Amino acid sequence: MTQVALVGYGRFGRALGTLLVESGMSYRALDPFSEVPEPYRVTSLPELVAGAELVVVAVPVPRLHSVLEALRPHLRPEQLVMDVGSVKVKPVEALAEVLGTKVPWVGTHPLFGPLSLAMAERPLRVVICPNPQHPEAAGRARRFYERLGCEIVEQTPENHDRVMAHTHALTFFVAKGMIDAGTGINVPFAPASFKALARTIEVVRSDAGHLFAAIQRENPFASEARSHLLKALEEIHGELERLPPESSAQEAGHMAIPAPQAGSPELTEARAHIDQLDRELMELLARRTELAQRAARAKAREGRPVLDPAREESLLAERRAWAAELGLEAEAVEELFRSILRFSRRSQAKGN
Incomplete structure (x- = not known):
């Protein structure tokens, strides 16, 4: 060993x-x-x-x-x-x-x-x-x-730190700025775009917020990355301030955020989003499988069986309620989760 x-x-x-x-x-x-x-x-x-x-x-x-x-x-x-x-x-x-x-x-x-x-x-x-x-x-x-x-x-160490400066360090930098500015704290509603940022901020705070200063100070490329970001933001801010109030959408068009696939047909765009969501669902299923195997190991240590009918029925009832809240067909969602539970039981058995 x-x-x-x-x-x-x-x-x-x-x-x-x-x-x-x-x-x-x-x-x-x-x-x-x-x-x-x-x-x-x-x-x-x-x-x-x-x-x-x-x-x-x-x-x-x-x-x-x-x-x-x-x-x-x-x-x-x-x-x-x-x-x-x-x-x-x-x-x-x-x-x-x-x-x-x-x-x-x-x-x-x-x-x-x-x-x-x-x-x-x-x-x-x-x-x-x-x-x-x-x-x-x-x-x-x-x-x-x-x-x-x-x-x-x-x-190489240098390539690693350059990439981390423009990803890891900047993520922490933006998250810290938004937290200190009180951006979006305790708002009663928020668009999906902000919810994605909010999840990132919570991950930073939960997983490694204590590393903020070290990530910024110990990476030799972090200062340069922060400066480039701040310069770009300042330029965008200046351009927005200089736009006349009566500017048309066409006149302000150069300020638009470029689309990932400009001019792509609606069907192609929808399919791309579905593919991305399916990939995320697969990743979530893999995470759920790992957690199920972890639960199986805990059951084994306690001498409990893998199958827990009462727990499964309670889980299914809760998922049906969630489906109803979201306007989904409860029976179809229950069928889906019964399949997931069968998959989990097989993975738990293999894990033991």
């Missing part, structure tokens, strides 16, 4: 520990600032890394260098050290400086967090930054993450 050492047991460390156990790997953890459950707790770095094949350093980026220096005397050349930071240029520099050619290392960024795992989101993706000093390290990291059920994307 693969033994993993977790240095750091904060929000992500705890979530990774759960994923390790579910994947059949064992681990030990050390964190002076967080409570580690007794079966996994150790009290010193030598005890933590002894016998471990992989050492995962899950600490804030500003602490990474000092933690690596403390680890270095206890590491062996056959072990692999990985970080899991949401930026990569600075962590890779720290890994190279402290471990160099002596101990294999690789920079990684799991693109998921505690909320993603709790909601059984799939696929789980991880960015790995291949290390020329240890060519085999990326392959070992890939095999580790694939055992956890992850898809792998390889990038």
Whole structure:
């Protein structure tokens, strides 16, 4: 059984520990600032890394260098050290400086967090930054993450941080601005466009709002990305202010947001939206299956059967009520959910 050492047991460390156990790997953890459950707790770095094949350093980026220096005397050349930071240029520099050619290392960024795992989101993706000093390290990291059920994307640290600056960092930046401006807080109604933004804001707040400053400050490209966004917004604001009040729609046409498929026929557009919704439904079904298997494991530990007729009938009655609220045919919705429940029972049986 693969033994993993977790240095750091904060929000992500705890979530990774759960994923390790579910994947059949064992681990030990050390964190002076967080409570580690007794079966996994150790009290010193030598005890933590002894016998471990992989050492995962899950600490804030500003602490990474000092933690690596403390680890270095206890590491062996056959072990692999990985970080899991949401930026990569600075962590890779720290890994190279402290471990160099002596101990294999690789920079990684799991693109998921505690909320993603709790909601059984799939696929789980991880960015790995291949290390020329240890060519085999990326392959070992890939095999580790694939055992956890992850898809792998390889990038250089610089390319990773550039992409994250224009996606991850900007998402947090916009979310923080909207929260501080009180935009859309407790409104009695809102259009679908804002509801999508609101969901994004809630994900940021629930999953990683505590990382806001680190994501902005530790990514060397984040400042440039923020500046470009602010410049574009300022230019749009200026143009809107300069438009005469009596401007026609044609005169203001250059301010329109470009459509993804300008001039596409109505049927083509409708089919594209249906395809997208079906894809989302499949992803939701995959998440539901993962949660059903998780429930089956809990039932097995308690000695309870997979089939729970009373629970299923209660669930179906609730789904019929939901269907009625939305103006859907309750009987058809019940038939659909009976099929989903049969699918869940099969997946639970396979999972056990």
